[in-house]
Amino acid sequence: MTPDRQSSSRRLFDGAGFVRLVGVHDGLSALLAEGAGFEGLWLGGFALSAAAGLPDAGLLTMTEVLAEARRVRQASSLPLVVDVDAGFGDLNVVQRMVRMYARADIDAVCLEDKKYPKRNSFRDGHVLEHPHRFAERIAVASAARAGTSLQVIARIESFIAGADLSDAVERAVLYRAAGADALVIHSRARTSHEVAAFCAALRLTGDTGPILGIPTTYFQSGQDELRRIGLSGAIYANQVLRASVQAIAALLRVLDASGSTAPAEASLASISDVFALVGTDDLIGDSPWRDLHQIWAGTGTAPSSQRTAVQEEEQ
Ligand code: SPV
Ligand code: MG
Numbered sequence: 658m659t660p661d662r663q664s665s666s667r668r669l670f671d672g673a674g675f676v677r678l679v680g681v682h683d684g685l686s687a688l689l690a691e692g693a694g695f696e697g698l699w700l701g702g703f704a705l706s707a708a709a710g711l712p713d714a715g716l717l718t719m720t721e722v723l724a725e726a727r728r729v730r731q732a733s734s735l736p737l738v739v740d741v742d743a744g745f746g747d748l749n750v751v752q753r754m755v756r757m758y759a760r761a762d763i764d765a766v767c768l769e770d771k772k773y774p775k776r777n778s779f780r781d782g783h784v785l786e787h788p789h790r791f792a793e794r795i796a797v798a799s800a801a802r803a804g805t806s807l808q809v810i811a812r813i814e815s816f817i818a819g820a821d822l823s824d825a826v827e828r829a830v831l832y833r834a835a836g837a838d839a840l841v842i843h844s845r846a847r848t849s850h851e852v853a854a855f856c857a858a859l860r861l862t863g864d865t866g867p868i869l870g871i872p873t874t875y876f877q878s879g880q881d882e883l884r885r886i887g888l889s890g891a892i893y894a895n896q897v898l899r900a901s902v903q904a905i906a907a908l909l910r911v912l913d914a915s916g917s918t919a920p921a922e923a924s925l926a927s928i929s930d931v932f933a934l935v936g937t938d939d940l941i942g943d944s945p946w947r948d949l950h951q952i953w954a955g956t957g958t959a960p961s962s963q964r965t966a967v968q969e970e971e972q
Pocket of ligand 2: 701702703713740742
């Protein structure tokens with residue numbers, strides 16, 4: 658990890674500013690989020706599973722998620738938070754997972770307090786882990802990352818599972834005491850009222866640590882409002898994926914209906930934009946065959962072993 662990256666990941670939850678984590682599902686979307694000036698990345702199970710053509714139901718394994726996280730890590734230097742659902746297994750799996758993710762230079766893992774088998778929070782039928790049992794998972798994760806810069810985030814699903822505010826606050830206090838560096842409070846209400854009530858009640862306990870929200874259903878709440886109600890940051894978990902789905906479907910409809918891509922061309926990124934985005938212009942020895950032809954031109958002939966099939970025929 659470069660010194661710059663290390664300090665930026667530490668700054669992620671230092672309370673200095675509102676943190677916007679963009680949900681990404683591959684290296685390309687991570688590059689776009691970085692280029693657009695966002696503070697961090699969220700590699701969420703929903704988008705990652707969907708990108709693999711799968712539902713968000715705990716189907717990707719711990720090492721499959723890590724492989725994707727590594728790709729994102731290599732594409733972007735932004736702080737990267739990885740959604741690890743409930744931790745992929747028992748306490749030993751949580752411990753191994755945290756060690757492996759820390760070694761892969763991941764900035765934070767976010768564990769949620771739903772019982773396996775899990776479903777996406779916008780589906781129904783959730784069962785919460787017992788608060789003390791989940792606090793134990795956080796304690797194991799927290800101990801396993803000791804000496805590394807990886808942060809542990811505890812995600813509270815009380816409102817998703819139909820439990821009340823006092824359940825959410827009781828869990829928050831336990832998880833923080835167990836070593837959580839930040840909390841995520843999830844809600845699928847249409848306004849931010851549940852999240853606001855949680856932040857206010859938790860602050861009354863004396864807690865001053867970072868709290869993040871996921872404003873998917875309460876998307877009308879802008880960052881000023883989210884900051885005002887007590888959030889330190891927001892996770893825009895799935896909007897990038899949904900934008901991609903819409904854009905791809907629209908293009909395919911146009912191609913199918915009109916027989917060419919002509920009506921859609923103006924809405925497409927140019928080839929050179931994509932080249933630039935992924936660093937094609939920075940390749941060492943770009944156009945290597947052109948360079949070789951120049952060398953051949955200087956010497957008068959190409960070595961026979963390097964002649965192309967066409968050149969051989971032209972002889
Ligand atoms: C994800 O992005 O995978 C999440 C957030 O866990 S949500 O889909 O809102 O549950
Ligand atoms: Mg998830």
